[in-house]
Amino acid sequence: MRPARSAVAADPTREDIVPLLRGVSHLYSAYIAAAAGVVLVVLAPEPLNRLCAVLYGAALLGLFAVSGLYHRWRWNPRWRPALRRLDHCTIFVFIAASSTPLALLVLSGTTQLMVLILAWAAAAAGVALSLSWIDAPRGLVAAAYVLAGLAATIGLPQILERLPTAPLILLAVGAGLYIVGAVVYALRRPNPWPRVFGFHELFHALVVAAATTHFAALSGWVLLRASMTG
Template sequence: MSGAVATSQLRTGEVPKRPRFRGYLHTFTVAAAIPACVFLIIAARPAAARVGAAIYGASVLALFGTSASYHRLAHTVRSRQIMRRLDHSMIFVLIAGTYTPICLLALPRAWGIPVLCVVWTGAVLGVVLKTAAFDRFPLLRHALYPILGWTAIVAMPVLYQRLSTAQFVFMIAGGAMYTLGIPVLLRKRPDPWPMTFGYHEVWHTFTVVAGVCHFVLIGLLVVAAT
């Protein structure tokens, strides 16, 4: 649930009715991600790859687990208010978590460390804004997602040189899927079956496809580092 309508409903104490399939995509995704992330961490060598895989895996489970809990288990006004803030905050965590193995494994230290510091600083700022000032600075809060997500643009020439074709394609494809999903969420269109599978489910579909692309990317990086 997102947008001004949902916010006003929560403020007035009304619990908005959700489409029937709300949250199912992320529930299935986190169920599949648990063994996949565990396998990725176990398979990772050397230490830098394992650390990167562990941080990335934790961020994946945090995002999809929180989203599934928010959309499937939060049934009261208070629980939805709390979980909504956490849900939005975890997007920043996933962005930074995804960048971590890329910076550790794909970029030289001269690039990787500065990019990693910038991304995690931005993620912390985003989490603070989402949790402590949810209804303030809306433009900044929303703009931070794509800005943080596309921080890699500054290092794109280096990444293009150091990544394989498959790695580069999956990196760009994942970022594109996340970005293309944003207008769906903001415009609330397309909204094919509002009572069962609405615009928010379309948005979740984009995030799942993007997540799969980036999981393949990280997997390829781990394999290359082993």
């Protein structure tokens, strides 16, 4: 394999154009995610918090590490389809893993169970889609990302009741950034500098920003604090 390089083409949205910064943001984010995940696990106050921290931290690391490695290099054509499938699968797993701490440490009763079931059922469906139809239309894939992320909204009444304003704002901002990223991915626009930083790099940057805001909310008010489920 070798680092991806840009190509010259008339259509700046073509898939064979590989901008110079393809994969850079996610590759470096993987290192940060690894360190942050260890901190979460070490500082978790209770066994359930630690379990959630392990799951969330591993999914966060997997998301950025697989994406960074897949996008940063030109892989052998024999390996590329498998890595692309793995890249898409980690996104769905991460979405479910992001909802799990909220479900287990904030929600309670039937709502808790419903969020867990829906989040991981959506992840399973997304993984199945990624494995069986890797060339699915971008719009369909982007919609699947958004729908999978909406599983946690079932618990919104309890979340609004039990979390203070700061994490609620962070969660809302992160959700908005994820949705904007999904739209950019689906439309392949805007495409600022196709040979350096194109639409896919913008999508990656939005994912990094969204993951950062959600990490701040989950670490500061959920994972490192006692369970609110009663």
